[in-house]
Amino acid sequence: MQAAEYIGDKKFRMVEGSRVSPGEGEVCIQVGYVGICGTDMHIYHGVMDGRVKPPKTIGHEMSGTVVEVGAGVSDYVVGDRVVVRPLDYCGECPACTAGHSHVCHNLKFMGIDSPGAMQNFWTVKARTLHRLPKSISLEKGALIEPLAVACHDISRSRLSEGEKAVVIGGGPIGQLVAQVAKSVGADVLISEVNAARRDFAEKTGINAIDPLAEDLHESVKTWTQGKGADVVFEVSGVQPAIDAMTQIAAVRGRICVVAIHSQKPQVDLFQFFWKELEMVGARVYEAADFDMAIELVEQGHVDLDPFISSISDLGEVETAFASMDNNPEGMKALVRCGEEAHHA
Amino acid sequence: MQAAEYIGDKKFRMVEGSRVSPGEGEVCIQVGYVGICGTDMHIYHGVMDGRVKPPKTIGHEMSGTVVEVGAGVSDYVVGDRVVVRPLDYCGECPACTAGHSHVCHNLKFMGIDSPGAMQNFWTVKARTLHRLPKSISLEKGALIEPLAVACHDISRSRLSEGEKAVVIGGGPIGQLVAQVAKSVGADVLISEVNAARRDFAEKTGINAIDPLAEDLHESVKTWTQGKGADVVFEVSGVQPAIDAMTQIAAVRGRICVVAIHSQKPQVDLFQFFWKELEMVGARVYEAADFDMAIELVEQGHVDLDPFISSISDLGEVETAFASMDNNPEGMKALVRCGEEAHHA
Numbered sequence: 124m125q126a127a128e129y130i131g132d133k134k135f136r137m138v139e140g141s142r143v144s145p146g147e148g149e150v151c152i153q154v155g156y157v158g159i160c161g162t163d164m165h166i167y168h169g170v171m172d173g174r175v176k177p178p179k180t181i182g183h184e185m186s187g188t189v190v191e192v193g194a195g196v197s198d199y200v201v202g203d204r205v206v207v208r209p210l211d212y213c214g215e216c217p218a219c220t221a222g223h224s225h226v227c228h229n230l231k232f233m234g235i236d237s238p239g240a241m242q243n244f245w246t247v248k249a250r251t252l253h254r255l256p257k258s259i260s261l262e263k264g265a266l267i268e269p270l271a272v273a274c275h276d277i278s279r280s281r282l283s284e285g286e287k288a289v290v291i292g293g294g295p296i297g298q299l300v301a302q303v304a305k306s307v308g309a310d311v312l313i314s315e316v317n318a319a320r321r322d323f324a325e326k327t328g329i330n331a332i333d334p335l336a337e338d339l340h341e342s343v344k345t346w347t348q349g350k351g352a353d354v355v356f357e358v359s360g361v362q363p364a365i366d367a368m369t370q371i372a373a374v375r376g377r378i379c380v381v382a383i384h385s386q387k388p389q390v391d392l393f394q395f396f397w398k399e400l401e402m403v404g405a406r407v408y409e410a411a412d413f414d415m416a417i418e419l420v421e422q423g424h425v426d427l428d429p430f431i432s433s434i435s436d437l438g439e440v441e442t443a444f445a446s447m448d449n450n451p452e453g454m455k456a457l458v459r460c461g462e463e464a465h466h467a
Numbered sequence: 468m469q470a471a472e473y474i475g476d477k478k479f480r481m482v483e484g485s486r487v488s489p490g491e492g493e494v495c496i497q498v499g500y501v502g503i504c505g506t507d508m509h510i511y512h513g514v515m516d517g518r519v520k521p522p523k524t525i526g527h528e529m530s531g532t533v534v535e536v537g538a539g540v541s542d543y544v545v546g547d548r549v550v551v552r553p554l555d556y557c558g559e560c561p562a563c564t565a566g567h568s569h570v571c572h573n574l575k576f577m578g579i580d581s582p583g584a585m586q587n588f589w590t591v592k593a594r595t596l597h598r599l600p601k602s603i604s605l606e607k608g609a610l611i612e613p614l615a616v617a618c619h620d621i622s623r624s625r626l627s628e629g630e631k632a633v634v635i636g637g638g639p640i641g642q643l644v645a646q647v648a649k650s651v652g653a654d655v656l657i658s659e660v661n662a663a664r665r666d667f668a669e670k671t672g673i674n675a676i677d678p679l680a681e682d683l684h685e686s687v688k689t690w691t692q693g694k695g696a697d698v699v700f701e702v703s704g705v706q707p708a709i710d711a712m713t714q715i716a717a718v719r720g721r722i723c724v725v726a727i728h729s730q731k732p733q734v735d736l737f738q739f740f741w742k743e744l745e746m747v748g749a750r751v752y753e754a755a756d757f758d759m760a761i762e763l764v765e766q767g768h769v770d771l772d773p774f775i776s777s778i779s780d781l782g783e784v785e786t787a788f789a790s791m792d793n794n795p796e797g798m799k800a801l802v803r804c805g806e807e808a809h810h811a
Binding site for chain 1: 511517560561562565567570572586611619623692693694695709717718724725726727728731733734736737738739740741743744745746747748749750
């Protein structure tokens with residue numbers, strides 16, 4: 124079987140891999156599609172080489188079909204269409220025993236810390252699987268993982284019907300957060316400096332504002348009749364967004380930190396005191412978030428079609444990465460990994 | 468009647484005030500004792516003159532006895548011993564209508580934005596009162612307000628029995644937070660650089676650590692068997708504490724920001740993502756926090772006696788402030804304001 128391997132410095136190579144026979148509690152999946160994540164782009168740029176240790180097959184946003192089932196697996200049979208929740212947790216640390224295995228002290232992220240899905244066949248623990256309903260294509264199935272990220276963000280923020288939410292940053296995750304926010308009945312505004320991304324928001328039913336052209340604080344004040352935003356999602360990772368998030372949040376407003384901040388930004392803690400703000404971090408997802416993501420797509424509450432920017436074959440993976448590099452117009456590039464995927 | 472007036476630049480003067488007859492919904496209180504708060508010290512140093520607009524009678528941590536009742540007041544009678552929750556809210560803004568009048572958009576803090584308690588008689592709205600049980604002296608009654616601050620912090624943090632909490636900063640509020648944390652059944656550790664304050668903690672049953680002598684992160688790791696602190700109270704207002712709070716918090720740990728940060732510190736938002744941390748701001752108190760504070764003292768769960776560092780007469784208020792200036796050994800200086808208070 125064919126596998127793509129990231130070999131460092133924006134380069135991939137195709138190798139003849141060996142299909143791994145599933146052990147106890149494992150299944151082998153014929154991979155359908157794999158999406159390229161922002162984290163994959165970081166890997167592509169070489170900044171995560173220390174953790175990834177190339178050469179390595181990466182990729183974790185995926186869909187596929189079960190082709191072989193190991194001993195002790197009773198929930199899945201050959202032919203089941205599935206997605207993988209790519210978290211390998213220890214089950215024994217304080218986080219796992221407290222029921223938070225997705226933030227396990229020893230968490231291994233599949234496709235980063237262990238081999239990923241950019242190959243024809245991927246053998247994984249059955250406990251990572253979620254079943255894909257017939258109504259969801261394998262193409263869309265590859266976007267369930269990032270949609271589950273957005274579901275987790277909504278869950279962490281406790282956003283509810285009738286509330287007003289501002290999403291700062293209109294990249295793929297920010298746009299998905301906005302879609303999920305809308306699906307729970309919230310009013311949503313995206314703040315985004317890039318015109319193409321604002322257009323994407325508007326085309327998918329989300330109001331967007333350019334914070335460089337308009338005063339976001341004043342706009343939110345007007346929009347909320349002076350109250351401020353019930354929830355702010357920080358999905359940009361830049362200091363101006365950190366300044367804005369405390370300004371635009373309502374008294375007792377909740378801020379959900381979605382972006383990964385490698386620097387320590389300056390945060391206006393006075394506003395946390397003055398308005399009794401709340402801030403929660405959100406990392407990956409829990410099983411319930413995958414269930415919610417699948418349900419949102421199945422029931423037509425979130426349309427993933429506009430998010431698919433391109434589909435490339437596995438052999439063209441390097442080109443697919445290059446096409447997403449510094450391309451704010453691209454939302455999600457998919458890589459077609461399995462032969463049967465064509466028929467899905 | 469006599470009133471102390473702050474006149475700017477660490478100075479007070481005694482003036483002959485006029486006892487204000489209570490209007491509808493108001494009561495006149497013969498003031499018993501008034502505590503000097505950290506905020507009063509800021510006023511004393513002149514840094515809040517723009518807001519305070521001296522000359523002004525300040526003071527908001529108080530106890531007293533009702534001596535006159537205005538029209539429409541049915542809950543209180545002459546002779547009732549009371550404390551005042553010194554918040555004057557509008558009742559109409561989004562925060563008030565959402566039930567959060569203590570963080571009213573137009574909140575006036577009595578004793579800062581309007582005249583305070585450092586006088587023989589203070590006339591206030593009856594809705595600000597809480598009744599003081601017979602078992603609590605007027606001296607201790609003056610400490611109900613700062614204890615209510617601590618109760619509010621505990622409430623905001625959702626600290627519960629069996630959890631481990633670290634209080635960073637062992638000033639009067641930090642020590643009271645530690646006492647309330649202990650009263651709800653939590654294990655508590657205070658991190659404090661000043662030896663006198665560590666001694667105070669130990670004498671009142673709270674373990675204390677010097678973060679300049681020991682590695683706080685390692686100590687908390689050992690104390691919590693690698694888990695980290697369930698709750699961290701940031702009561703210091705300094706950057707090293709901001710660095711420590713994200714380090715020592717457990718996965719899904721809660722951080723309660725109690726200190727007032729006039730600068731914007733650098734906050735490690737990566738840790739918020741990685742450990743799914745939560746941070747809540749806490750400002751003043753709600754009615755339930757006063758009720759809890761009174762109950763804690765009445766039932767003997769918190770002993771306020773060690774917190775009373777000195778008692779001065781109203782005429783000596785300037786000396787009382789001077790004695791607290793840069794004095795880490797002082798916890799709470801009381802000012803005796805009414806004649807009857809002697810007999811309480």
